Amino acid sequence: MEEIKNALDFSDFPRLDLIVVGLIAVFLLVFPVFPHSSFAMATMIQFLMFSIYGMGWNTIGGYGGQVDLGKAQYVGIGAFTTAVMLIRWDIPFWFSMPIGVCFAVTWSFIIGYPLFRLKGHYFAIATIATSLVLKDLFEVWDLVGAARGLEISPIKYIPPDFLRLIFREDIYYYYVILGFFFVGILYVNWFRKSRLGFQLRSIKDNEDMARSLGINVHLAKVKTYAIATAFVSVVGSFHACYIKNIEPADTMSLDISILIALMAMLGGAGSLWGPVIGAGILIPLKSYLKDWLGAQAGLVGIDLIIYAGIIMLVSAVEPKGIWGIVEKVRRRKRS
Amino acid sequence: MAFLEVHNLTKTFGGLKANDDISFTMEKGELIGLIGPNGAGKTTLFNCISGLHPVTSGRIIFDGKDITSLKSYEVARLGLARTFQVYVASGDLTVEENVMVGCFMRTRSPSQARARAYEILKDLNLHDLSDSMVSELTVAAQKRVTMATALGSDPKLLLLDEVAAGLNPNEIEEIMGTIRHVHEGLGATVMLIEHVMELVMKVSHRVIVLDSGGKIAEGDPENIANNPQVIKAYLGERYVREHGGEI
Ligand SMILES: Nc1ncnc2c1ncn2[C@@H]1O[C@H](COP(=O)(O)OP(=O)(O)OP(=O)(O)O)[C@@H](O)[C@H]1O
Ligand SMILES: [Mg+2]
Numbered sequence: 001m002e003e004i005k006n007a008l009d010f011s012d013f014p015r016l017d018l019i020v021v022g023l024i025a026v027f028l029l030v031f032p033v034f035p036h037s038s039f040a041m042a043t044m045i046q047f048l049m050f051s052i053y054g055m056g057w058n059t060i061g062g063y064g065g066q067v068d069l070g071k072a073q074y075v076g077i078g079a080f081t082t083a084v085m086l087i088r089w090d091i092p093f094w095f096s097m098p099i100g101v102c103f104a105v106t107w108s109f110i111i112g113y114p115l116f117r118l119k120g121h122y123f124a125i126a127t128i129a130t131s132l133v134l135k136d137l138f139e140v141w142d143l144v145g146a147a148r149g150l151e152i153s154p155i156k157y158i159p160p161d162f163l164r165l166i167f168r169e170d171i172y173y174y175y176v177i178l179g180f181f182f183v184g185i186l187y188v189n190w191f192r193k194s195r196l197g198f199q200l201r202s203i204k205d206n207e208d209m210a211r212s213l214g215i216n217v218h219l220a221k222v223k224t225y226a227i228a229t230a231f232v233s234v235v236g237s238f239h240a241c242y243i244k245n246i247e248p249a250d251t252m253s254l255d256i257s258i259l260i261a262l263m264a265m266l267g268g269a270g271s272l273w274g275p276v277i278g279a280g281i282l283i284p285l286k287s288y289l290k291d292w293l294g295a296q297a298g299l300v301g302i303d304l305i306i307y308a309g310i311i312m313l314v315s316a317v318e319p320k321g322i323w324g325i326v327e328k329v330r331r332r333k334r335s
Numbered sequence: 336m337a338f339l340e341v342h343n344l345t346k347t348f349g350g351l352k353a354n355d356d357i358s359f360t361m362e363k364g365e366l367i368g369l370i371g372p373n374g375a376g377k378t379t380l381f382n383c384i385s386g387l388h389p390v391t392s393g394r395i396i397f398d399g400k401d402i403t404s405l406k407s408y409e410v411a412r413l414g415l416a417r418t419f420q421v422y423v424a425s426g427d428l429t430v431e432e433n434v435m436v437g438c439f440m441r442t443r444s445p446s447q448a449r450a451r452a453y454e455i456l457k458d459l460n461l462h463d464l465s466d467s468m469v470s471e472l473t474v475a476a477q478k479r480v481t482m483a484t485a486l487g488s489d490p491k492l493l494l495l496d497e498v499a500a501g502l503n504p505n506e507i508e509e510i511m512g513t514i515r516h517v518h519e520g521l522g523a524t525v526m527l528i529e530h531v532m533e534l535v536m537k538v539s540h541r542v543i544v545l546d547s548g549g550k551i552a553e554g555d556p557e558n559i560a561n562n563p564q565v566i567k568a569y570l571g572e573r574y575v576r577e578h579g580g581e582i
Contacts, residue, residue, distance in 0.1 A: 002444055002445070002446060006445060193445050194445060195439045195442075195443050195445070195448070198432065198435055198436050198439050198445075198448075199436065199439065201427055201428055201432070201436075202428070202433075202436040204427060205427055205428055205433075206419075206422065206423065208387060208407075208419065209419060209422065209484075210436070211386075211387065211406070211407040211408045211411070212385060212387070212407055212408075212411055212416065212417050212419075212485075213408075213411060213416075213436055213437050213439075213440055213484065213485075213487075213488055214408050214411035214412045214440035214488060215408055215436075215440075216406075216408050217408070270427065331468075
């Protein structure tokens with residue numbers, strides 16, 4: 001009971017925030033009703049997906065301070081579990097999604113257990129490595145379609161198919177992912193006030209101190225990593241049904257991993273709204289850049305330069321990102 | 336069986352014997368001062384007892400249990416809390432949240448942890464600072480916050496590592512009050528490392544002295560203050576030869 005109350009309790013935020021959040025929530029709910037281009041719709045869906053990836057990243061990376069640059073491997077596990085199960089055995093999304101989460105979480109234990117013995121940058125690098133290794137494995141694994149990947153052919157189903165998540169119009173996908181988005185926010189709102197959330201923040205603050213307060217640091221990290229993984233895997237499964245054509249090279253690319261981490265850091269690692277703010281800035285930016293760059297040959301790669309610039313800016317100006325700046329200004333005003 | 340027993344504890348770092356064959360016991364309700372010159376091995380002793388460092392040899396019994404090879408979080412859960420000599424707060428937690436982390440050792444419920452943290456902060460006269468960031472506080476206040484955090488876990492034995500270092504006389508007076516309150520009011524058994532002699536000598540029932548890793552003396556504060564070996568350790572051989580003298 002207390003758990004549910006905590007998930008729904010946002011009272012530690014100032015009134016202004018709650019008004020802004022309320023307005024944004026209403027906007028998200030009614031957005032599809034208004035006239036919009038399919039490009040805008042696709043961008044909004046990407047924004048919601050990446051917000052959820054970022055929320056997952058934020059539990060271990062933000063609250064726990066364990067920078068993870070390998071989230072794409074869990075996108076892949078979720079996506080390919082759902083695609084394989086649907087194509088081969090006609091198992092619908094709502095069944096394959098939790099199974100994908102189980103696979104992803106199991107994999108997260110297998111690599112998290114040894115990797116969390118590593119500190120700081122070594123951990124970040126190791127997550128990149130495991131993600132790339134898994135991608136390479138998928139690229140030669142026939143069950144998941146090897147390098148060509150898998151294609152979910154919509155012709156076989158009669159949309160709208162809510163069980164298999166096969167739709168013709170994007171609006172359905174929009175509302176499904178919006179539902180996950182709201183659940184994600186509530187979960188992280190609970191998490192940040194929970195015992196595990198406090199333990200993670202204490203670990204980030206000072207590991208020896210955390211240990212002396214009875215915290216099993218290694219276990220807390222492994223647990224939280226599994227939570228982060230579940231978030232990512234769910235959206236990975238959704239991704240398979242939404243995109244329908246998935247290849248390891250795209251779905252599990254390093255770009256995805258970096259973008260996830262970058263968004264959360266830009267918006268504010270270790271804050272509830274950070275990943276959403278980050279996704280709200282970077283996803284439209286990415287979409288428009290891609291659109292624009294498509295027309296300008298020779299400028300490919302400039303998006304990476306922009307991302308690198310953002311990373312440097314964030315770490316130099318305010319390591320806690322945009323939300324960190326907001327909080328700092330507020331603190332100054334109060335005192 | 337004593338409350339805390341340390342038997343022949345040795346800890347080496349490479350060739351350095353940071354703790355050399357140290358033995359002592361401590362009864363429930365005692366307040367022991369641990370003193371010694373810089374580098375004597377005091378913090379190392381705390382690190383070994385609290386499980387942060389594996390010991391090289393020796394045995395540690397706490398409340399009837401052999402804790403020699405337990406991890407520090409396991410030792411903490413048995414009721415042994417400590418503060419750190421050097422504590423660097425990353426600036427992510429408020430005072431109240433910091434204390435709540437300690438309280439979460441005994442409860443899963445955030446509201447219970449918050450209520451307990453509030454009690455402790457009020458008790459230590461820190462509740463005005465509840466919403467401040469730990470990193471923004473003065474050293475004196477930070478030290479009291481680390482004590483409050485340790486108390487959050489309801490410890491039976493509390494190890495305090497130089498909570499008065501770097502404080503002015505008023506602040507020392509204040510923290511001395513806090514230590515007494517924790518010891519007498521809350522009934523914790525306390526061991527404290529301290530360089531501030533007037534504090535150690537005033538509050539301790541018994542004082543243990545380390546020098547170069549070994550225990551060189553143990554006794555009531557009066558005896559220790561007049562012990563030639565202790566004076567020699569602190570002031571050097573030559574000073575003693577020339578002045579005789581007391582600390
Ligand atoms: N982790 C470590 N690795 C290597 N040597 C260490 C380590 N910790 C302590 N030492 C060494 O062990 C010796 C004892 O150090 P310790 O910190 O226990 O002294 P101390 O009595 O607490 O001194 P101070 O009063 O300055 O705090 C010192 O020579 C120190 O350099
Ligand atoms: Mg020390």
